[in-house]
Amino acid sequence: MLFKLCDENAASGFEGQVSEIIIKEAKKYADKLVKDSMGNIYAFKKGTDSQKTIMVSAHMDEVGFIISSITDDGYLKFRVVGGINENVLVGKRVTVGKNKIKGVTGIKAVHLMTKDERNEKPSCEKMYIDIGVSSREEALKLVNIGDYAHFDTKTENFGKNFIKAKALDDRCGCFIILELLKKRYKNDIYFCFVVQEEIGVRGATALSAKLNPDEAITVEGTTCLDLPFVEEYDKSTSAGDGAVLAIADSSTYYDRDLTQSLFECAEKAQLKKVGVGGTDGRAFQLNNIKAAAVAVPARYIHSPVSVVNNEDIENTIKLLENYLEVEKDA
Amino acid sequence: MLDMLCMIDAPCSMEQSMLKFIQTKLECDSEYDGIGNLIAHKKGDGKKLMFFVSVDEDAIVVMNRDKRKVHFSHKGERKINKGDLLSFGGYLAVAEDEKSCTLLKEYEINTADTGCIYAPVYEDEGVILAKEAASKLAVSAMCEATSENSNYDVYFVFGVKGKMRNTGLSAAVSKIKPDKLFIFEETAKESEKLCVKLMTKAFNSNRELSQNLIDKYSLEVIINSEETSSGAVAVCEETAVIGIPVENTEFARQKANTKLREDILNLIKGEL
Numbered sequence: 142m143l144f145k146l147c148d149e150n151a152a153s154g155f156e157g158q159v160s161e162i163i164i165k166e167a168k169k170y171a172d173k174l175v176k177d178s179m180g181n182i183y184a185f186k187k188g189t190d191s192q193k194t195i196m197v198s199a200h201m202d203e204v205g206f207i208i209s210s211i212t213d214d215g216y217l218k219f220r221v222v223g224g225i226n227e228n229v230l231v232g233k234r235v236t237v238g239k240n241k242i243k244g245v246t247g248i249k250a251v252h253l254m255t256k257d258e259r260n261e262k263p264s265c266e267k268m269y270i271d272i273g274v275s276s277r278e279e280a281l282k283l284v285n286i287g288d289y290a291h292f293d294t295k296t297e298n299f300g301k302n303f304i305k306a307k308a309l310d311d312r313c314g315c316f317i318i319l320e321l322l323k324k325r326y327k328n329d330i331y332f333c334f335v336v337q338e339e340i341g342v343r344g345a346t347a348l349s350a351k352l353n354p355d356e357a358i359t360v361e362g363t364t365c366l367d368l369p370f371v372e373e374y375d376k377s378t379s380a381g382d383g384a385v386l387a388i389a390d391s392s393t394y395y396d397r398d399l400t401q402s403l404f405e406c407a408e409k410a411q412l413k414k415v416g417v418g419g420t421d422g423r424a425f426q427l428n429n430i431k432a433a434a435v436a437v438p439a440r441y442i443h444s445p446v447s448v449v450n451n452e453d454i455e456n457t458i459k460l461l462e463n464y465l466e467v468e469k470d471a
Numbered sequence: 472m473l474d475m476l477c478m479i480d481a482p483c484s485m486e487q488s489m490l491k492f493i494q495t496k497l498e499c500d501s502e503y504d505g506i507g508n509l510i511a512h513k514k515g516d517g518k519k520l521m522f523f524v525s526v527d528e529d530a531i532v533v534m535n536r537d538k539r540k541v542h543f544s545h546k547g548e549r550k551i552n553k554g555d556l557l558s559f560g561g562y563l564a565v566a567e568d569e570k571s572c573t574l575l576k577e578y579e580i581n582t583a584d585t586g587c588i589y590a591p592v593y594e595d596e597g598v599i600l601a602k603e604a605a606s607k608l609a610v611s612a613m614c615e616a617t618s619e620n621s622n623y624d625v626y627f628v629f630g631v632k633g634k635m636r637n638t639g640l641s642a643a644v645s646k647i648k649p650d651k652l653f654i655f656e657e658t659a660k661e662s663e664k665l666c667v668k669l670m671t672k673a674f675n676s677n678r679e680l681s682q683n684l685i686d687k688y689s690l691e692v693i694i695n696s697e698e699t700s701s702g703a704v705a706v707c708e709e710t711a712v713i714g715i716p717v718e719n720t721e722f723a724r725q726k727a728n729t730k731l732r733e734d735i736l737n738l739i740k741g742e743l
Contacts, residue, residue, distance in 0.1 A: 355505075374535030374542035374571075388532060388583040389546070394484030394635050396506065412583040426632075429505040429642040 142166065143296070143316040143454075147306035150236065150291040152205025152222045153340045156180050158239075159201045163315060163334050170322045171332070180336040181348045188328040189468045196331045196354035196430075197321065197461065198345060198421055199314025199361070200338030203307065204443050206290040208237065208270070211281065215274035217244065219265060219290060223339030227263050229444045235270060238288035244272040292445040302451045303380075309449050310362035310442040311338065317360050317437075320458050327466035338421055345421030349428045356399060356432070357425040358464075360457070362449065363387065363436035378438040380450040383409030384457040387434040392419030393426060399433040406463035409456045411438075435461065472496060473611045473732070477592035477601040480558065482530035483546055483634040485585050489526050493610060493629050498618035506642045511617050511627040521626045521649035522616070522739060523640055524609040525633025525656070525701070528602050529723075531557055531586045539574040547634045549588060549723050559586035590723040597729050604727040605657035605715035612735035613655075621743035637701040644705050651680065652707040653742065655735065656700065657725065658693060658714030665734050666691040666714035673703040680711045688738050713738065 151159035160182055168174050171184035182201075204223030211217055217237065221227070233246045248268045251259060270290060274280050296306035306312070315334055322332045331352050335344030349357055367379040378385045386404045387395055404412055425432035437457050440448040481489035490509040494501055501511040529547025536542075541564060545551060555566040562578040564586075574580065592601040601607060613627045626647050630639030644652065658666050667681045667690045668674070684690055693714055702712040715735070717725035 373537070376535075388585075389484065389544075389635070392636060393638065394530070394546075394632055397484060412581075423636075423638070426506050426638050427641045427645060429646040431505050 142319060143304070143313065144306070146312040146315055147296040147308050150205070150241070150289070151202050151308070152207070152289040152291060153202040153337045154222070155289040156201040156336045159315070160334065163201065163319065166319050167322055167332070177348065177351070179344055179347055181344045182334040183348065183352065184322055184332040186322070186325060186330050186332070188326055188330065190327050191329040193355040194329045194331070195465065196333055196349065196352055196357040197318055197465070198333040198335055198348075198357060198359050199318050200311045200335050200344065200421060201315060202336055202339050203291070203310070203312070204339050205292070206235070208284060208286055208288045208290060210286060211277050212269070213277050215276050215280040216247070216269040216271060217280065217284065218269055221265055222289070223443070225443050227265055230265060230268060231263055233445050234293035235290045236293045237270060237272060237290040238284045240283070242272055242283045243293065244270040244290065247271045294446050303448055304451060305446050305448050307445060307447065309437075309439045309447040311360070313362050313437050313439070313449055313454055314360035317454065317458050317461065321461055321465065324462065324467045327468055330465060335421060342419070342421050342424040345424035346427065349425045349430055353428070354430060357430045358403070358461070359421040359425070359432065359434045360461070361420050361434055361436040362439035362442055362447070364442060365438035365440045367438075367440070378411055378413050380438045380440060380448070381452060382411045382438070383407060383453060384411070384460050385436040385438055386410055386412045387436060388412060390419055390434070393423040393432070395422055395433045396431045399431055403433055403435060403460065403464050407456065407460040410460060472614065473599070473607060473729070474592065474594060476607045476610055477599070480587050481527050482585050482587040483527040483632055484530060486527050486631045490629060493526070493614060496614040504643065504646055506639065507631045508639045508643045509629040510643065510647070513617065513621060513625040515622055515624040517623040518650040519626065519647065520623045520651050520653070520742065521628060521643070521647055522613055522653045523628045523630055523643060523655065524606055524613060525630040525637070525639060526606060526610060527631055527633050528587055529634060531588070533559070533580055533582050533584045535582060536580055539577055540571065541574060541580065542571050545569060548721070550721050551588065555723065556589035557586055558589040559584055563589060588723040594729070598726060599729050600724050600726050602724055604725040605655070605717050608715055608727060608729070608732045609655035609735055612732050612739060615736055616739040616743070619740055619743050623743065625743060633701065637704045640701050641704045644707055649707055651709045652705055652711070654702055654705065654710065654712045655715060656712060657717045657720060658698065659720045660691065660693055660695070660714060660716055662691045662716040663728060664689065664691050664716075665731060665738065666693050666716060668693045668698065668700050668702065668712040668714050670694045670696070671698045671700040672696055674700040674712070676702060676711050677709045680709050684711055684713070684738070687741060688734070
């Protein structure tokens with residue numbers, strides 16, 4: 142299921158194809174399943190002895206690109222959707238549109254660059270997507286302005302229990318919530334899959350205002366920089382050290398009591414102040430909802446390929462099952 | 472009460488001790504909302520008025536610890552200079568720079584523990600030198616104001632997580648949905664009076680409400696595109712931001728005139 146989720150495309154605003162996979166799986170286990178007008182999905186399961194309502198949430202969308210114009214020679218100009226470091230864009234395989242037309246991101250070859258151009262930071266304004274056609278008319282037969290493009294990366298196991306894929310932020314969160322959905326719990330729980338997190342936590346803002354739970358937990362893929370040349374204090378989180386319980390990130394301080402309760406449910410977890418970036422946790426707090434973030438450490442997020450440790454995913458599932466208090470299998 | 476307020480640490484997200492103390496000084500019902508704001512409510516039938524102040528200070532979160540050396544992340548706008556004292560729940564450390572410090576002893580401090588700048592209060596002859604001096608003056612005045620009666624439905628909100636993009640204010644406004652909102656915060660403007668922030672970076676106040684305050688209480692006016700205001704996050708049409716002038720806004724302790732506490736109290740009473 143994780144492989145299926147990561148291989149599908151869903152840039153912010155284009156989550157439909159991933160939401161279809163989720164709906165098909167979730168309806169086997171949900172008491173009630175709803176898709177709202179924004180595209181957010183929530184599956185409700187009644188608790189066996191409910192004292193509170195809990196929302197667990199992951200976002201379906203990923204960073205990507207949107208086609209902004211087509212040149213006379215058939216090259217596609219684009220803009221990024223979400224936060225992508227433009228340094229990672231040059232010479233990457235992408236697919237464009239619903240029909241997944243194959244393309245490559247291009248820029249002037251280094252041999253042809255002036256000294257100034259070589260020293261400039263790459264910018265998507267100077268890049269294009271080459272889909273192998275030679276005219277605008279030919280391009281328009283395959284793609285349209287406004288189509289989304291995504292990194293073309295196949296999900297694979299590799300190394301010692303690692304997975305490499307695009308969009309692990311936050312398909313691993315979606316996968317974890319689908320696994321949680323298979324069981325029944327003590328409290329009433331909304332299992333949520335939200336849209337447009339990467340462009341401003343929009344789906345979570347709307348959905349949490351609507352559901353108004355007592356607590357909300359966002360399940361994410363978070364930054365991980367456990368590389369040999371990085372100082373210990375700069376490592377953010379470490380792959381293989383278990384689920385991350387975030388104390389804070391650049392936009393939110395999470396609820397301490399809730400975070401501590403989650404930490405005590407973990408067999409293997411790391412309590413961290415993570416670095417840059419934010420999560421849907423901020424959206425929950427702005428709607429006056431107690432919020433925490435549980436995350437899987439993911440190396441190289443917001444790039445063509447990110448990496449997670451399978452054991453960290455399993456630990457995160459166990460942590461949440463413990464906290465949510467599993468009653469019996471669905 | 473003011474001196475006690477100044478002695479309690481309240482780093483962003485760890486405001487509980489401060490709020491518990493404030494709660495003992497209130498003269499009406501109070502409760503905590505979903506994210507931890509303390510809301511004192513004087514029920515009435517009229518329009519909803521909300522008075523707001525953030526109670527938190529800069530937070531220092533431990534990122535990594537190796538014997539006595541600690542690397543931390545600092546949230547807030549005060550400067551941390553080499554040699555400044557930091558406190559992690561009473562355990563002291565000396566700052567090496569903006570991101571690291573050395574503990575005075577090998578205390579039990581762990582990753583994710585939160586501390587603050589250690590800066591004792593000084594008060595003398597109508598002047599106070601304290602961390603978040605403006606906020607402390609407003610908190611003290613708002614606590615006393617909870618004993619006043621009003622025809623309005625009044626909320627006094629002591630907010631959390633102000634240093635984290637004014638989360639507490641946004642959450643409180645989202646919950647209470649006031650008709651009129653008065654926010655107390657510091658200003659670097661040199662003045663002996665309270666000020667109204669008419670226009671600052673990303674915020675324009677409700678002109679009629681602000682002008683009314685200016686005329687009624689002889690307040691100074693701030694029109695400054697460089698000064699920030701938490702009013703920028705408040706989604707309430709009738710919002711006025713009252714600036715409490717302090718000196719040394721870039722340092723751990725600010726200097727303020729304690730007479731301003733009476734001015735704040737008179738303003739609140741006048742609006743009730």
